[in-house]
Amino acid sequence: MENIVPREKWLYNDRGMMNWMWWILADHSAYLESEQKHQQINPVKPEMTIAEINRLLQSNWQQRMAITIQLNVIRQDWYAPAVTGTVVGFNDECTYLQLTDGALKAIKVQTIRNVSLADRTKWWLYDDSI
Template structure:
């Protein structure tokens, strides 16, 4: 009886006959692309210069915060706080509530942040940057 060599899969081609050097990474390409996109978005957001906005009056700040609260609009808040001789990034989100001189801001991923109203330098109503957040 004659023995024949068999392959485990019907498309199992010897490596020396491959048309290109496959590093068996095809299944990881989606993951690598999404990680790269997230990294690019992170650096785009964090490597930018934060412009200094003019100091607003307490009345203007209160008026915009109340309107955003009533209409459920997103706000962008700049705090009077320098970090490495630069202002921190704006706090962007929706007003979740008011309590004893503080507001609660809820960002797009649902995290809460408490902000002292006295520390607010500037506030404005914002349109969401992502279409699915509108």
Template sequence: MYDDESAREIFLEAKREYKDRGMMKWIGFYLSDHTALLAKDNQERYKHNPQKEQQDLETISDYLSQSYLNDLRVAIQLEVLDSEHRYLDDLIGKVIGQKETRIYLQTEDAEILHIELDQIRNVTFLAANKLWPKDVQRDA
């Protein structure tokens, strides 16, 4: 039976002695995958969403109403910052309902978001998306 120290010594000795040239070909795959992952991570980490103009509640309500009535896609920037004081990505979708001070936004992947009006900083219209699901359901 080996204790931890003797097992560690045997492992290190085997590692020094063993030479597997067949593994060299895999290092290139590892490096390319690793660098691609690092590049993606850096892109996310240093992504900057610019601060959009603060719209008044009347303008926001008008845009949201037009989105609902005309089945238009909108991009909504919330007045929410991440831990590094950057604005989050815009919420993109169609307004499918409103109740008091809350709207319901259906995203392109069919997720329903509940958003308080006082959290919204800016609303802009987006071009129609041909891939939008046909079965958008609306609240009454």
């Protein structure tokens, strides 16, 4: 059964499906954003010694500062994407990071290539005015 309402009794001017064109669902946009992050080419940072890495991880753990860790893992001829988060603890030879999305990640110290402070500049602080 079809309910046909005459155009003069419509509450608003419906443009049909035109109002849905080019809209992206939240799940789809999150997927596209994560894929874009995975496809970015990561610059190769200098390799650090285990002593330097341990010292930086310890100091960042005490100061609760966000860090970026580049792993010494190569995928398809490129280094794996860097991991950004806050050090929340240590266990044996693992370091535990709380990522920016709230998830916890365990990283073995032997797989770390470089540790640096994370860039926490917000996008709205950039002055791109001409």
